[in-house]
Amino acid sequence: MTDARLRYGRASLALSFLVQGVAFALLVTRIPAIQDRYGISDGLLPAFLAAVPVLAGAASVATEKVVARVRPGVVLRWAQPVVLLALLGVGAGSEVWQAVVALGVFGLAVGALDASMNMMGVSLQRAYGRSIMLGFHAAYSLGGIAGASMAWAGAHWDLSLLVSYLPVVVVLLPAALIGSRWYAEGGTGGDPAEAKPGQGGSVPFRMLLPLCLVMAFAYIGDSTVSNWSAKYLQDVLGSSEQLATVPYNVYMVTTLLGRAVGDLGVRRFGAAAVVRGGSVLAAVGFAVVAVAPGAWWGMLGFTLLGLGLCVIVPQTFAAAGRMFPGASDVAVARLNVFNYVGFLVGSPLVGALGDAWSYRGAMLVPMVLVLATLVYARSFGAEPARYGGGHERARAADVG
Numbered sequence: 190m191t192d193a194r195l196r197y198g199r200a201s202l203a204l205s206f207l208v209q210g211v212a213f214a215l216l217v218t219r220i221p222a223i224q225d226r227y228g229i230s231d232g233l234l235p236a237f238l239a240a241v242p243v244l245a246g247a248a249s250v251a252t253e254k255v256v257a258r259v260r261p262g263v264v265l266r267w268a269q270p271v272v273l274l275a276l277l278g279v280g281a282g283s284e285v286w287q288a289v290v291a292l293g294v295f296g297l298a299v300g301a302l303d304a305s306m307n308m309m310g311v312s313l314q315r316a317y318g319r320s321i322m323l324g325f326h327a328a329y330s331l332g333g334i335a336g337a338s339m340a341w342a343g344a345h346w347d348l349s350l351l352v353s354y355l356p357v358v359v360v361l362l363p364a365a366l367i368g369s370r371w372y373a374e375g376g377t378g379g380d381p382a383e384a385k386p387g388q389g390g391s392v393p394f395r396m397l398l399p400l401c402l403v404m405a406f407a408y409i410g411d412s413t414v415s416n417w418s419a420k421y422l423q424d425v426l427g428s429s430e431q432l433a434t435v436p437y438n439v440y441m442v443t444t445l446l447g448r449a450v451g452d453l454g455v456r457r458f459g460a461a462a463v464v465r466g467g468s469v470l471a472a473v474g475f476a477v478v479a480v481a482p483g484a485w486w487g488m489l490g491f492t493l494l495g496l497g498l499c500v501i502v503p504q505t506f507a508a509a510g511r512m513f514p515g516a517s518d519v520a521v522a523r524l525n526v527f528n529y530v531g532f533l534v535g536s537p538l539v540g541a542l543g544d545a546w547s548y549r550g551a552m553l554v555p556m557v558l559v560l561a562t563l564v565y566a567r568s569f570g571a572e573p574a575r576y577g578g579g580h581e582r583a584r585a586a587d588v589g
Contacts (some may be wrong), residue, residue: 198373210332248300253522280350311510316375320455327448408531428484441497475556490538
C-alpha cells in the first residue's frame with residue numbers, strides 16, 4: 190500500500206471518528222429536549238436510554254459476522270449515514286413510536302459504526318507500524334466538543350431539535366460519504382491484497398477477557414463523569430447550576446489533549462506504561478473528586494480523570510489487534526461490546542450507591558475499578574497469539 194493511500198485512509202477515518210463524535214454528543218446532550226418533545230416520563234426514560242447501548246452491543250456482535258464477508262470499510266461507509274439520518278429522525282418525529290424507531294435505528298447503526306471504525310483503525314496502525322489509534326479517538330473527542338457546543342447553542346436559542354440537527358446532517362452526511370472514498374485498511378501487513386474479509390484464526394475468550402474487563406472499567410469511569418459530574422458538583426459540592434455544566438466540557442477538552450499527544454507517549458514508553466500511567470492518574474482524579482472540599486477541587490479531579498481515562502480505550506482496541514493479528518476484526522467486534530456493558534453498568538451503579546450510601550463514597554467504586562486495570566496492564570504488551578500449530582492449543586485452553 191502506498192504512503193499516499195495510507196495518509197488519505199488515515200485522514201478519512203479520522204473524519205469518520207469526528208463525525209461520530211458530533212452525532213453522539215448532539216443526541217446525549219439534548220436528552221431533556223427529546224424527553225420533552227415526545228412526552229417521555231421520568232420512569233420510562235431509563236428504558237429508552239438503555240435500549241441504545243443494548244442494540245449497539247447486538248449490532249457490534251453482528252458486525253463480526255458481516256465483516257467475514259465484506260470489508261469493515263463497506264460497513265462503515267453505510268452505517269455512518271444511517272446514524273446521521275436516525276439522529277435527524279429523532280429530531281423530526283412527534284409520536285413516541287417514532288422516537289422508539291429512530292433511537293433503535295441509531296443504536297443498531299452506532300454499534301456497527303463503532304466496531305468497523307475501530308477495526309479499520311487497528312488495521313491502519315498495523316500498516317503504519319506505530320501508534321496512531323489515540324489520534325483517531327482524539328478526532329472523536331474534538332467532534333464531541335463541537336457537538337456539545339452546537340447542542341448548547343440550540344438550547345440557548347431555544348431551537349427545535351429538527352432545526353438544531355438538520356444543518357449538521359446536511360453538512361456532515363455528504364462529507365462522510367465523500368471521505369469514505371479514501372477508506373483504506375492495512376490488512377495483516379500493509380499489503381492491500383491482505384486487506385480482505387474473513388480474517389482467519391479464532392479469538393479465545395479467555396485470552397481476550399483481560400482487555401474486555403479493562404474496556405468495561407474504563408467506560409464505567411467515563412459514564413460516571415458524563416452522567417453524574419453536573420449533579421455531583423451542584424448537589425454535593427454546592428456549585429451554581431451554571432458552574433455545574435463545566436466539568437463535562439473540561440473532561441472532554443482534557444480527553445482531546447491527552448489523546449492528541451498520547452501516541453507520542455506510546456511510541457516512546459510503550460502501550461503498557463501509558464495505560465498504567467493513565468490508570469493511576471484517573472484513580473487520583475476520582476480520589477480528588479471524592480474528598481473535594483469545594484467545586485474547584487472537584488473540577489481539578491474531573492480534569493485529572495480526562496487526562497487519565499482518555500488513553501485506555503484506544504490502547505485497548507490496539508492491544509486486541511496486536512494480540513490477534515490474524516483475527517483483529519473479530520477481536521475488536523467482541524471487545525467493542527464491553528464499552529456498552531460499561532456504559533450500562535456505570536451510571537446505575539453510581540446512582541444506586543449514591544442514594545443508598547453517599548455520592549462521595551460512590552466515586553470510590555470506579556476509582557477501584559480503574560486501578561484494577563493495573564493488574565491487566567501486561568496484556569497491552571502481550572505477544573501475538575499464535576495461529577497454525579498454536580491455534581489448536583489456544584482453542585483447547587479456551588475450552589478447558
